[in-house]
Amino acid sequence: MTAEAGAGPVALEHFESFERQRGAALLGMWVFLANELLLFGGLFMTALILRLLYPEAVMEAAGHLKWWLGGINTVVLITSSLTMSFAIEAGRELRGPETRRALLATAALGLLFLAIKAVEYGIEYEEGLMPFLDAPFALPDPASRLYINLYFIATGLHGVHLLIGVGIILVMWLRARRPDFLRQKPTHIEVTGLYWHFVDLIWMFLFATLYLVNRP
Amino acid sequence: MRPYFAMLPANPREPLVIYATLLALLALNLLLAVLPLGVAKPFLIVAVAATKAAIILWYSMEVRRQESLVKLFAIIGFFFVLVLFGLGLSDYLTREGGYQEPPAAEVTTR
Numbered sequence: 001m002t003a004e005a006g007a008g009p010v011a012l013e014h015f016e017s018f019e020r021q022r023g024a025a026l027l028g029m030w031v032f033l034a035n036e037l038l039l040f041g042g043l044f045m046t047a048l049i050l051r052l053l054y055p056e057a058v059m060e061a062a063g064h065l066k067w068w069l070g071g072i073n074t075v076v077l078i079t080s081s082l083t084m085s086f087a088i089e090a091g092r093e094l095r096g097p098e099t100r101r102a103l104l105a106t107a108a109l110g111l112l113f114l115a116i117k118a119v120e121y122g123i124e125y126e127e128g129l130m131p132f133l134d135a136p137f138a139l140p141d142p143a144s145r146l147y148i149n150l151y152f153i154a155t156g157l158h159g160v161h162l163l164i165g166v167g168i169i170l171v172m173w174l175r176a177r178r179p180d181f182l183r184q185k186p187t188h189i190e191v192t193g194l195y196w197h198f199v200d201l202i203w204m205f206l207f208a209t210l211y212l213v214n215r216p
Numbered sequence: 217m218r219p220y221f222a223m224l225p226a227n228p229r230e231p232l233v234i235y236a237t238l239l240a241l242l243a244l245n246l247l248l249a250v251l252p253l254g255v256a257k258p259f260l261i262v263a264v265a266a267t268k269a270a271i272i273l274w275y276s277m278e279v280r281r282q283e284s285l286v287k288l289f290a291i292i293g294f295f296f297v298l299v300l301f302g303l304g305l306s307d308y309l310t311r312e313g314g315y316q317e318p319p320a321a322e323v324t325t326r
Contacts, residue, residue, distance in 0.1 A: 018220060019223070022220075023282075023283055023285070023286065026282060026286050027285060027286050027289060030286055030289040030290050031289055033290075033293065034289055034290075034292060034293030034296075035293075036293075037293035037294065037296075037297060038293060038296055038297060038300070041296070041297035041300050041301075042300070044297070044301075045300055045301055045304050048301070048304075048305075049304065049308055051258075052308055052309075053308075067246075067249065071242065071246055074242050075239065075242065078235060078238045078239060078242065079235070081234075081235075081238075081272065081276055082231050082232070082234075082235040084276075085230075085231035085234070085276060086231060089226065089228065089231070092218045092220065092221040092224065092226075093217060093218045093226070094217060094218070094219070183219075183220075186220040186221075193277075194277055197272055197276045197277045198277070200272055200276075201269045201272045201273060201277075204265050204268040204269045204272070205262075205265050205266075205269060207245075207265070208245060208261050208262055208264070208265035209262070209265075211249075212245060212246070212248070212249040212261045213249075213257075213258045213261050213262060214258075215249050215250075
C-alpha cells in the first residue's frame with residue numbers, strides 16, 4: 001500500500017477501491033462470526049432442552065448461580081463495547097493516541113471481566129458447584145449436574161473468546177504505536193471491534209439464558 | 217479528518233446513547249428475573265436479551281451501514297440458529313405423550 005500522508009483512500013493493489021477492500025475485510029469477519037454463532041447456538045439449544053427435560057433440576061442449579069456477579073460483568077462488557085466504539089471512531093479520524101487509549105481501556109475491561117469470572121468460579125468451587133476437579137457436588141439431583149456442566153462449558157468457551165479478544169486488542173494497541181498504522185491498515189481496528197462486539201452480543205444471551213431465565 | 221471513512225457520518229453521541237440503552241435493558245432484564253411473571257417470564261427475559269443483541273448488531277456492529285452482502289452474512293447466522301432450534305424442538309415438543317425420561321442410569325454422586 002502506498003498511502004501518502006494527506007492522500008485520500010488508497011486500496012491494496014488487488015482491490016479496485018478502498019470500499020471494496022473494506023467490504024472484503026468486513027465480509028470475511030462476518031463469515032467467521034456466523035460460524036461462531038452456530039457454535040454457541042448449539043449450547044443455547046442444549047440449555048433449552050435441559051430446561052424442557054429437567055425443569056426442577058435446572059431451576060435449582062440456576063438458583064445457585066451468582067446473578068449479581070453476572071450482572072456486574074454484563075455492565076463491564078457493555079462498557080468495554082463503548083470504549084471499543086470510541087477506539088473505532090478515533091481510528092477512523094486517525095487520532096492515534098486516543099485510539100490506543102480506548103483500546104487499552106477495552107482490554108483492561110476485558111481482563112476485569114475475566115477476573116470477576118475467576119472470583120465467581122472460585123465461589124462456586126467453594127460451594128461445591130464444580131462437578132469436576134475432584135470436588136464434591138452439592139446439589140442432590142444428578143440432572144442439575146448437566147446444567148452446571150453446561151454453565152462451565154458455555155461461560156468457559158466465552159471466556160476463551162474474550163481472552164483471545166484481549167490478545168488481539170493488545171496487538172492492535174502495540175501496532176498503533178506506529179504513527180502511520182491507522183493510515184496503512186484502516187480496517188484493522190474496525191474488524192477487531194466487530195469481534196469484540198460479537199463477544200459482547202453472545203454474553204447478552206448467555207447471561208439471560210444461564211442466570212436469569214431459569215431462576216426459580 | 218477521516219480520509220478513509222468520509223462515507224460514514226461521524227456521530228460521537230451515538231455510542232453513548234447505545235450504552236445507556238443497553239444498561240437500561242439490562243436493568244429491565246434483572247427486574248423481569250425477580251418479578252413473579254409465571255410462564256411468560258422466560259419469554260420476556262429472552263425477548264429483552266434479543267433486543268440488546270439486536271441493538272449491538274444493528275448499531276454497535278454497524279450492520280445497518282453495510283452493503284447488502286455483508287448484511288446477509290450478518291443475519292444468516294441467526295437464521296441458521298433458528299433452524300437448529302426449530303428442528304431440535306420439532307422432536308422434543310411433539311413426541312407422543314410428551315417426552316419420556318430415559319431409564320435412570322447408574323449415576324454416582326460424589
